[in-house]
Amino acid sequence: MNPPSPPSLLDGAVSGDGTIALPRPPLTPEDEARSQDRFRVHNARRHGRRWTLLWLLVGPGILAMLGENDGPSMISYATTGATYGIGFFLPFILVTFAMAVVCQEMCMRVGAVTHRGYGQLVLERFGPVWGWFSAGDLIFTNVVTLIAEFVAIRIGLSFFHLGAGVAALLGVVLVVFTLSGGRYWRWERIVLGMAVFNGLFLVAAIMTRPHWGTVGHGLITASPFPGGSFNTLLLLVASTIGATVTPWMIFFQQSASADKGLTPGDLRHGRYDTIAGAVFAALFGCGALIAGAALFGHGGAGFGPADALAGAGFPGALKLVSGNAAATVFALGLIEAGAVAILTISASTGYAVGECIGVAHSFNNSTRKASVFYGANVGAALIAAVIILIPGAPLLSIALNANVLATVLLPVALVFLIILANDRELMGQWANSAVTNRIAVAIVVFISICGAAYGIDSFLQTVHIV
Amino acid sequence: MTAAEQQELVEFLERDQLVLDTSRPVDRMVLSGPVRAALWAFRVFVMVVSAMVIYAFVSQLVH
Numbered sequence: 040m041n042p043p044s045p046p047s048l049l050d051g052a053v054s055g056d057g058t059i060a061l062p063r064p065p066l067t068p069e070d071e072a073r074s075q076d077r078f079r080v081h082n083a084r085r086h087g088r089r090w091t092l093l094w095l096l097v098g099p100g101i102l103a104m105l106g107e108n109d110g111p112s113m114i115s116y117a118t119t120g121a122t123y124g125i126g127f128f129l130p131f132i133l134v135t136f137a138m139a140v141v142c143q144e145m146c147m148r149v150g151a152v153t154h155r156g157y158g159q160l161v162l163e164r165f166g167p168v169w170g171w172f173s174a175g176d177l178i179f180t181n182v183v184t185l186i187a188e189f190v191a192i193r194i195g196l197s198f199f200h201l202g203a204g205v206a207a208l209l210g211v212v213l214v215v216f217t218l219s220g221g222r223y224w225r226w227e228r229i230v231l232g233m234a235v236f237n238g239l240f241l242v243a244a245i246m247t248r249p250h251w252g253t254v255g256h257g258l259i260t261a262s263p264f265p266g267g268s269f270n271t272l273l274l275l276v277a278s279t280i281g282a283t284v285t286p287w288m289i290f291f292q293q294s295a296s297a298d299k300g301l302t303p304g305d306l307r308h309g310r311y312d313t314i315a316g317a318v319f320a321a322l323f324g325c326g327a328l329i330a331g332a333a334l335f336g337h338g339g340a341g342f343g344p345a346d347a348l349a350g351a352g353f354p355g356a357l358k359l360v361s362g363n364a365a366a367t368v369f370a371l372g373l374i375e376a377g378a379v380a381i382l383t384i385s386a387s388t389g390y391a392v393g394e395c396i397g398v399a400h401s402f403n404n405s406t407r408k409a410s411v412f413y414g415a416n417v418g419a420a421l422i423a424a425v426i427i428l429i430p431g432a433p434l435l436s437i438a439l440n441a442n443v444l445a446t447v448l449l450p451v452a453l454v455f456l457i458i459l460a461n462d463r464e465l466m467g468q469w470a471n472s473a474v475t476n477r478i479a480v481a482i483v484v485f486i487s488i489c490g491a492a493y494g495i496d497s498f499l500q501t502v503h504i505v
Numbered sequence: 506m507t508a509a510e511q512q513e514l515v516e517f518l519e520r521d522q523l524v525l526d527t528s529r530p531v532d533r534m535v536l537s538g539p540v541r542a543a544l545w546a547f548r549v550f551v552m553v554v555s556a557m558v559i560y561a562f563v564s565q566l567v568h
Contacts, residue, residue, distance in 0.1 A: 067525075069524050070515075070518065073522070074515065074518045080517075153531075154519070154521060154522045154526075154527050155527055160531070164534045165534060166533060297527075300518070397528075436562070440558070443558055444558060447555050451548060451551050454547060464534075465531065491550075494554035494557040495557060497562075498557035498560060498561050500561070501560065
């Protein structure tokens with residue numbers, strides 16, 4: 040005999056005359072907003088409108104991937120190009136995005152099946168200690184990364200002779216503006232619209248007139264392999280990994296998938312969304328590297344006016360080699376990359392704080408109903424904005440180290456994600472396959488080794504042991 | 506909003522997708538001793554490496 044199923048909100052009660060009286064579940068405004076989005080998905084599916092369905096279901100994957108093509112990532116790719124030229128790092132970017140697809144697909148799947156965010160699940164399934172550890176890691180790396188995003192906007196704006204104050208104001212105003220809708224769908228579409236301009240890096244790359252034969256050779260052979268300082272190489276390897284897979288992406292995509300209302304029936308489209316995001320992000324990331332490679336042979340990272348790269352004045356240095364147009368496009372790209380990342384990273388902070396405290400954490404709520412969620416969103420951006428106004432900040436160093444720190448803290452987040460994605464009580468038939476597990480574990484080992492190698496080597500150099 | 510309208514809206518959501526359902530905590534996972542030890546070891550390892558990265562970064566800034 041089957042055990043009695045637990046009572047559900049939608050179970051009806053059979054009245055005396057045999058008719059089923061359906062109870063009215065207490066619908067919150069968040070439910071109402073989400074069900075309106077789901078209504079459109081149902082309609083598109085029922086009428087076989089494939090492209091409409093795809094349009095309705097894409098979002099979290101593309102935003103996570105293009106959001107991670109952020110200011111520090113693009114500076115990191117461009118620095119790699121300027122330091123080593125086109126070679127090993129071009130296919131390495133593709134490999135890291137392939138790793139990102141595996142990790143982000145798990146996030147999307149867990150979010151769609153459980154309808155819960157990563158922070159909430161870790162807290163409930165593993166207890167408050169692990170939950171708050173995860174949220175603490177995230178908030179710390181997010182604030183550091185947000186500083187780097189404001190730095191990227193500042194670098195871009197400084198090309199147009201605008202100062203740090205404008206960068207700080209622009210970032211915070213953007214966050215406040217996009218939060219004002221009270222609908223997840225509206226927020227997602229605004230940020231997606233902005234993220235399209237990540238393609239500016241590809242335009243900048245084309246404008247630097249690279250030798251396409253060299254690009255093709257580098258992609259196929261992954262050579263020449265970079266020489267020079269081992270520590271610099273480790274820094275760039277670690278920061279390139281940190282430029283593609285990070286803790287905030289895990290929090291963001293799982294929570295956004297749940298907030299969007301994805302269900303197990305949408306998993307195929309969720310995968311399309313994640314893969315499309317990775318393809319676009321890899322393409323644009325390679326664009327930043329190729330644009331940066333224009334400086335290779337001109338003194339690389341040491342080239343440019345007034346200590347250009349040390350002050351992270353990448354567009355200024357590019358102007359001298361590839362002209363004003365390419366430099367302008369690159370500068371605009373940096374502003375876009377920083378702006379989109381501020382929105383997505385702030386959102387992941389809001390989700391994590393809301394989920395761990397156990398209060399409303401959805402864009403489908405009003406600011407009054409979800410004040411903690413929106414407060415954390417704006418607060419994180421505000422703290423970072425204030426910090427970049429401090430004069431004499433080491434810009435390039437902050438940008439690169441933000442990614443490295445994310446790489447170092449990522450493996451713990453990934454381990455919990457893998458456990459959750461294998462949790463048959465939660466995931467049922469949608470739990471990880473054996474192949475996914477093998478790949479995911481290999482990714483964790485690889486990222487742990489890269490992060491640890493850089494951390495240990497840097498430390499030993501700092502204390503003059505090597 | 507009428508009851509009929511509410512019911513219509515609910516039909517587009519899965520039964521475990523409502524806020525009332527997602528607000529109910531899922532059960533705590535029972536971790537075995539070795540798994541707990543492995544998680545803590547990994548956590549300590551990551552904290553040590555993070556401290557090294559931060560120390561090296563701050564040291565570079567100071568000098």
